[in-house]
Amino acid sequence: MNVTLGQPSQPLSSSDGGNSVAIAVAFAASLAALVVAYLLLAVPGKWFPSVKPIHFGADALNVVTGSGAVRQGALIAKPPDGSDTVIVSLSLALRSGDYPVISWEISGLPAGSEARLLWRNEYTPDRMFTAPIPIEGGEIAPLIVVKDRNWIGQIAGIALAVKLPSPTAIQVRGVYAEPLSAGSLLGLRAREWMTQERWSGTSINTVVGGAELSGLPLPLLLGLATVLATGASLLVAAVRSARIGPAFPSAVAAMFLVSWTVLDVRWQWNLAWQARATGERFAGKSWHEKHLASEDGELFAFTEKVRAKLPASPVRVFVLADADYFRGRAAYHLYPHNVYFNPWVVPTAAMKPNDYIVVFQRPNINYDNKAHLLSWDRGPPVAADQLLAEPGAALFRIR
Amino acid sequence: MLLLGLLIPCLCGIGALLLLRPPRDSLSAPGEVAWLLGAGSLAGAFLLTLWMRLLSLAGVRFSVVAVGVPLLAMAAGTGYMAWRRYDRALFSASRSAARALISSPGLVGSARVVWWVCIGWMVLRFGLLALEIAWQPLYPWDAWIQWATKARVWYEFGRIVPFARFDEWYAAGGSVYFDASPEYPPTMPLMQVWPCLLLGRWDDALMNWPWWQIGVALGLLVYGGMRRLQCAPLEALAGAFLTCSLPLANVHVALAGYADLPMAAYYTVAVLALLRWNITREVRDAVLSACFALACTQIKNPGYVWALTLLPGAIVAVSPARGLRLIAAALGVVLLAVVVVAFTHARIFQYEIHLNFDLDWNTLIGSYFVLGNWHLLWYGVLGAAVLAGRRLFAPHMRPMTAIVVAGLSFIVFVLAFTSARDWSSEQTTVNRATLHLAPLMAIFAVMAFREFSRRWREDSSREIGSGQAGVALRASERPL
Numbered sequence: 001m002n003v004t005l006g007q008p009s010q011p012l013s014s015s016d017g018g019n020s021v022a023i024a025v026a027f028a029a030s031l032a033a034l035v036v037a038y039l040l041l042a043v044p045g046k047w048f049p050s051v052k053p054i055h056f057g058a059d060a061l062n063v064v065t066g067s068g069a070v071r072q073g074a075l076i077a078k079p080p081d082g083s084d085t086v087i088v089s090l091s092l093a094l095r096s097g098d099y100p101v102i103s104w105e106i107s108g109l110p111a112g113s114e115a116r117l118l119w120r121n122e123y124t125p126d127r128m129f130t131a132p133i134p135i136e137g138g139e140i141a142p143l144i145v146v147k148d149r150n151w152i153g154q155i156a157g158i159a160l161a162v163k164l165p166s167p168t169a170i171q172v173r174g175v176y177a178e179p180l181s182a183g184s185l186l187g188l189r190a191r192e193w194m195t196q197e198r199w200s201g202t203s204i205n206t207v208v209g210g211a212e213l214s215g216l217p218l219p220l221l222l223g224l225a226t227v228l229a230t231g232a233s234l235l236v237a238a239v240r241s242a243r244i245g246p247a248f249p250s251a252v253a254a255m256f257l258v259s260w261t262v263l264d265v266r267w268q269w270n271l272a273w274q275a276r277a278t279g280e281r282f283a284g285k286s287w288h289e290k291h292l293a294s295e296d297g298e299l300f301a302f303t304e305k306v307r308a309k310l311p312a313s314p315v316r317v318f319v320l321a322d323a324d325y326f327r328g329r330a331a332y333h334l335y336p337h338n339v340y341f342n343p344w345v346v347p348t349a350a351m352k353p354n355d356y357i358v359v360f361q362r363p364n365i366n367y368d369n370k371a372h373l374l375s376w377d378r379g380p381p382v383a384a385d386q387l388l389a390e391p392g393a394a395l396f397r398i399r
Numbered sequence: 400m401l402l403l404g405l406l407i408p409c410l411c412g413i414g415a416l417l418l419l420r421p422p423r424d425s426l427s428a429p430g431e432v433a434w435l436l437g438a439g440s441l442a443g444a445f446l447l448t449l450w451m452r453l454l455s456l457a458g459v460r461f462s463v464v465a466v467g468v469p470l471l472a473m474a475a476g477t478g479y480m481a482w483r484r485y486d487r488a489l490f491s492a493s494r495s496a497a498r499a500l501i502s503s504p505g506l507v508g509s510a511r512v513v514w515w516v517c518i519g520w521m522v523l524r525f526g527l528l529a530l531e532i533a534w535q536p537l538y539p540w541d542a543w544i545q546w547a548t549k550a551r552v553w554y555e556f557g558r559i560v561p562f563a564r565f566d567e568w569y570a571a572g573g574s575v576y577f578d579a580s581p582e583y584p585p586t587m588p589l590m591q592v593w594p595c596l597l598l599g600r601w602d603d604a605l606m607n608w609p610w611w612q613i614g615v616a617l618g619l620l621v622y623g624g625m626r627r628l629q630c631a632p633l634e635a636l637a638g639a640f641l642t643c644s645l646p647l648a649n650v651h652v653a654l655a656g657y658a659d660l661p662m663a664a665y666y667t668v669a670v671l672a673l674l675r676w677n678i679t680r681e682v683r684d685a686v687l688s689a690c691f692a693l694a695c696t697q698i699k700n701p702g703y704v705w706a707l708t709l710l711p712g713a714i715v716a717v718s719p720a721r722g723l724r725l726i727a728a729a730l731g732v733v734l735l736a737v738v739v740v741a742f743t744h745a746r747i748f749q750y751e752i753h754l755n756f757d758l759d760w761n762t763l764i765g766s767y768f769v770l771g772n773w774h775l776l777w778y779g780v781l782g783a784a785v786l787a788g789r790r791l792f793a794p795h796m797r798p799m800t801a802i803v804v805a806g807l808s809f810i811v812f813v814l815a816f817t818s819a820r821d822w823s824s825e826q827t828t829v830n831r832a833t834l835h836l837a838p839l840m841a842i843f844a845v846m847a848f849r850e851f852s853r854r855w856r857e858d859s860s861r862e863i864g865s866g867q868a869g870v871a872l873r874a875s876e877r878p879l
Contacts, residue, residue, distance in 0.1 A: 204539035205827045207646040209771015217769045223778040246859035249852035263774045264644045275530045282534040287602045290536045332543040336555035
């Protein structure tokens with residue numbers, strides 16, 4: 001590629017093609033050097049171990065906490081009644097040093113799920129050890145457990161504990177115990193780079209660019225390779241008095257833009273995937289339906305009921321909720337009523353007759369139905385009428 | 400209705416800019432049309448909010464007619480005057496700009512392919528972002544706790560209603576409103592009110608189209624602005640591409656509702672207008688820069704400081720010889736003032752200032768060089784600055800360098816000396832504060848690299864002229 005940054009009208013010398021090739025070679029060499037350096041630091045044992053990965057299918061798994069059955073090669077497991085945690089176990093005998101990576105094949109994980117690996121080793125068989133498993137884009141990531149000092153000796157059994165935001169069923173197709181070869185580690189890193197990053201509360205502040213806590217972030221690798229290749233080219237030329245033609249800046253610019261484009265292709269792919277997910281959730285819906293389909297849909301539905309009970313003209317409304325999120329969101333849904341949602345002050349003295357109080361998921365609220373007295377946090381009661389009551393939510397009007 | 404209505408402010412701004420530019424300047428000059436479209440859209444969006452503020456002051460209720468018709472009249476008026484001034488040149492310039500978009504100006508071979516791929520890629524990017532705007536209801540935290548709160552109330556009341564902190568809210572007994580940041584300027588919420596007026600209902604997804612427009616306008620004005628600064632087509636396209644593909648800037652379009660991307664756009668256009676003034680010395684360019692700097696102050700409170708960072712550039716432009724000394728002296732005074740203020744534990748806006756340097760380097764390095772926020776922007780900025788070396792202080796680069804240094808100093812000051820560092824350690828502030836400066840840094844990286852490229856070619860030409868086929872590089876010959 002002959003991308004010209006600078007004066008485009010300059011004739012190129014015979015060494016220009018050589019410049020591009022030299023820079024491309026320097027870039028490839030820098031990339032390779034960085035990857036090798038990373039592998040030297042990150043692979044604890046042999047780069048090419050003789051042991052092969054072991055796969056355990058769904059038939060080998062048992063549901064320890066919850067209930068489940070194998071259907072079409074997958075274990076469908078769900079938490080017991082009244083619980084949000086399901087635990088699936090596997091009896092095995094593994095040499096920990098040979099198999100430092102555990103990869104669960106699982107799908108159907110809702111956003112907000114948490115997962116942990118549990119295991120026992122031969123030295124303290126009565127004790128259960130655990131390690132958190134990262135969940136990226138709704139999928140459980142392979143866990144490199146070798147860094148845990150309790151992953152030692154013979155492993156007598158492993159289990160997967162999944163805490164779900166709601167008691168839904170998950171599908172576990174099996175589990176791999178894998179050696180950590182240079183290839184598998186690079187495979188893991190590549191998988192991290194391609195991990196989809198869905199919109200979350202932190203997206204507005206930070207774009208991770210793949211899996212969180214990646215062992216080898218792609219921007220770092222490409223950025224360092226670009227810097228290294230440019231520096232090395234200049235250094236070699238300086239030391240050996242080598243000839244560098246006038247198109248050297250163009251070659252450097254092209255290398256930089258190619259690296260940038262690699263990152264941007266990943267990002268565009270992520271945006272396309274996210275747009276599809278957003279569309280599946282909201283496309284074709286009215287403004288009202290979109291909010292019902294949002295993560296705070298339950299709160300929105302409740303505030304719509306509240307709105308129906310409030311006068312048409314704006315009134316003062318105090319929102320009481322434990323979580324900042326619910327307090328702020330409830331207030332947002334209730335505008336243009338004159339809403340107060342300060343997190344640290346619940347100003348009893350500030351309340352006047354015909355002010356309203358909206359309560360959403362806040363403990364320590366007491367309402368005496370007969371005396372029509374509302375109080376919270378052992379404070380003085382306020383005379384109030386209850387206009388709406390739902391589990392964990394209510395609307396009151398100050399008398 | 401919505402799309403047409405959203406175009407009205409753009410037409411207004413483009414018309415205003417057409418009238419502001421010197422009549423003798425050719426509309427077919429490189430980058431003019433892109434600049435007019437991009438900067439004009441931003442000017443128009445700001446004019447819209449000024450008009451709405453005026454209506455509110457006059458007690459006229461917001462409506463499509465009250466807001467839209469006068470702006471439409473202004474667009475028609477400025478359009479007519481522009482037509483009288485430029486006659487057919489208006490159409491021929493637009494036609495040649497459209498043709499240049501397709502035929503890639505002066506480029507051949509692989510460079511032409513790069514041109515097309517880049518443009519196609521950006522069209523796809525903004526297409527995806529448009530889908531998010533169309534579908535996603537208001538999502539990010541500050542958007543619904545301190546920005547759209549005002550938009551909702553003002554839309555329903557049809558006028559600007561005051562917001563206040565708790566004491567004042569309580570004392571007012573219902574005549575003022577409460578949200579998380581009542582002291583923020585009204586510009587961005589008013590931009591959200593206008594689409595709702597056009598729709599005839601509150602819709603916190605579709606009201607965010609101005610963010611998409613600002614994103615597109617930013618790309619156009621970066622291209623046009625760089626061309627007007629005598630950058631080659633590919634250089635300008637590189638600047639626009641780097642700006643439009645910054646992941647965090649994209650996120651601020653997709654998850655619209657924060658004022659940081661608009662802040663970045665208005666700051667960038669103000670700087671580009673100032674740099675243009677450095678070349679032309681036309682008062683109109685200086686006025687335009689000042690207007691956009693003024694707009695910065697009305698987007699978000701830090702806009703006051705961002706506007707001030709233009710001063711070093713202006714000083715250096717006015718007095719290239721003494722400017723640097725003047726700036727050094729001014730910097731000394733500012734530092735002294737900071738020391739005095741810091742000892743009093745003053746609060747500026749909501750930031751408390753301490754004289755206790757405590758920059759969270761890990762967070763900063765992680766944000767700039769490791770995570771995916773900026774792709775390779777900061778590698779490019781550092782690399783280009785090192786390669787350009789002393790050329791950064793060449794007379795034509797000096798204003799840009801002075802502004803960049805001032806902007807970076809502001810970010811470092813905020814993250815190192817104020818209470819914002821507590822938020823930066825959680826990665827909540829560092830990137831959003833940086834976003835204000837990021838488009839300018841992309842332009843700076845390209846222009847600094849251009850200086851390196853020019854120096855290299857000049858040296859090469861000299862050596863080719865003296866009989867050498869290539870360039871014998873010695874460290875002593877090419878100080879980096």
